[in-house]
Amino acid sequence: MKQDVHVVLSGRWLISMDGNSGAREEAGISVAIAHDKITEIGPNLAAKYPQAEHLACPHGLIMPGLINAHTHAAMSCFRGLADDLPLMDWLTQHIFPREAQLTKEIVYHSTLLSICEMIRSGTTSCNDMYLFAHEVARAVEEAGMRAWLGEVFFDFPSPNYGALENGFASVEELFEVYKDSSLVRITVNPHAVYTCSPVLLQRAAALAEKQHALLHIHLAETKDEVRSCVERYGCSPVQHIENLGLLNERLVAAHCVMVHAEEIELLARRKVKIAHCPESNMKLASGIAPVQQMLNKGLTIGLGTDGSASNNDVDMFGEMSTAAKLQKVHDLDPTSMRADAVLRAATLGGAALLGAETEIGSLVVGKKADLIMLDMNQPHLTPLYNPVSHLVYAAKGSDVLHSVINGKVVMRHRQLTTLDEAALLTEMRRIGETVQRMR
Ligand SMILES: [Zn+2]
The missing domain is CATH 3.20.20.140 (Metal-dependent hydrolases)
Incomplete structure (x- = not known):
C-alpha cells in the first residue's frame, strides 16, 4: 500500500468535517492519497512517501471538495x-x-x-x-x-x-x-x-x-x-x-x-x-x-x-x-x-x-480522495483567527490552489490538468454567437 501513494498534499490547516467542523492547525499537516482514496492523514507525510507528487503550501488549508x-x-x-x-x-x-x-x-x-x-x-x-x-x-x-x-x-x-x-x-x-x-x-x-x-x-x-x-x-x-x-x-x-x-x-x-x-x-x-x-x-x-x-x-x-x-x-x-x-x-x-x-x-x-456521505464530504481515511487546498496567504484572509469563518465569509473560489477528484489531481497551481481551458473559451465564444441568434 505504501508504494501506491501517488499524491501527498501538505499545508498548515486541515478541516476534515469529521465530527465537528473545526480546523486542525499544524505546520506540514498532510493527506496521502493512493488510487482513488485517502490513505493517511498526519504531519509531514511527504518524507514518508518520497515517490509521491508533493503539493505543498506553507499557508495551505486542506478541506473536502x-x-x-x-x-x-x-x-x-x-x-x-x-x-x-x-x-x-x-x-x-x-x-x-x-x-x-x-x-x-x-x-x-x-x-x-x-x-x-x-x-x-x-x-x-x-x-x-x-x-x-x-x-x-x-x-x-x-x-x-x-x-x-x-x-x-x-x-x-x-x-x-x-x-x-x-x-x-x-x-x-x-x-x-x-x-x-x-x-x-x-x-x-x-x-x-x-x-x-x-x-x-x-x-x-x-x-x-x-x-x-x-x-x-x-x-x-x-x-x-x-x-x-x-x-x-x-x-x-x-x-x-x-x-x-x-x-x-x-x-x-x-x-x-x-x-x-x-x-x-x-x-x-x-x-x-x-x-x-x-x-x-x-x-x-x-x-x-x-x-x-x-x-x-x-x-x-x-x-x-x-x-x-x-x-x-x-x-x-x-x-x-x-x-x-x-x-x-x-x-x-x-x-x-x-x-x-x-x-x-x-x-x-x-x-x-446524494446518499454518498460514506464516500465523500469529509476527509477520513478510506473515503474517496475528493479534496482541495486553498492558499490562505492573501490580503483578504490575513490574519486568520478562525479558518471556518474565513472560508464562508472572506474566501473566494480563486483562492483554491489545488484540487483532487477521485484521487486524480485535476487542478495543480490553478492550472487545470484535464481540460484545455483556452480552446474551450474559444469554442464557447463561437457557441455564444449561435445562442444569440436563436429566437
Ligand atoms: Zn434549477
Missing part, C-alpha cells in the same frame, strides 16, 4: 442573456425557446465550461439536471469531475429525445452505460410540478425506485408555482407530490422556498433532502427558503448554485457567503445559518443529500 447540490451546468451558455426577469417570464420567453434549439455539441461544451469554473472554485461534485444527459455525462468523465446527473423530463417534447417515451428509453440506457462508472451516477429528473403531469411524476418516481436512484425535482420555488398548483390540483406543490407518493428519502427537492411550518414537518418526516439555492432565489426574486427552520427539524440540507443563467456563476464560495447572510436577514437573527452550518451544507450535507 465542495458539493454543488443543484445545478444545470450547460446553462453557462445562457449566462447574462436575459436577466432581471421573474422566473416564469424568464423560463417561458427566454430559456425554454432557446433550449428547444439546443444541440449535443452546445450542451457538451457548455457543461465542460461550467466544470472548468467549478473545479477552479473548489467544487469536486455536482448534482446536475439537464437535457442531452449523455453529453453531460461524457463531459463529466472527460473532465474527471464527480457528478450525479440525469435527463430532465417535462410534458412537452424535448429537443433531445422528442416524445416522452424516448426520454424514458434514453434514461434506461444511461443507467446501463454508467452502472460501473466511478464518477457518474444517474438520477431521475422530473422538472417540476408545473411542467410534469401527475402521471409523468409517478412514472419518474417508479423508475427511480426500480433503479435505486435519486429523484431530483424543483419544488415550491415561487408563489406562482404554488398558485398554479392550487388552481390545478387544489393543494400546494409539497402536498401534491405527497398525494402522489413522491415524498420519501429518495427525493432531492431543489429550492423549497414556499413551504410553511407543517410542510417542513412533513418533509422532515419523509426524510426528503433539500438543495438550497439562495443566489438563484434572490436573482429571480423567488423568496428565501427557511433553511434554519429546516435544519432545526433535522432535514438534510445541501447547497447549490442552480444554473449559471440564474445566479450568474457556479462558485460555491460565493454561495456559502450568501447562504449565511441571507438567512440572517430572513430570520432577523445573526445566529441563523452560522458559518459552520453553511460549510457543513456545502460539504457533508451535500454528500448526505
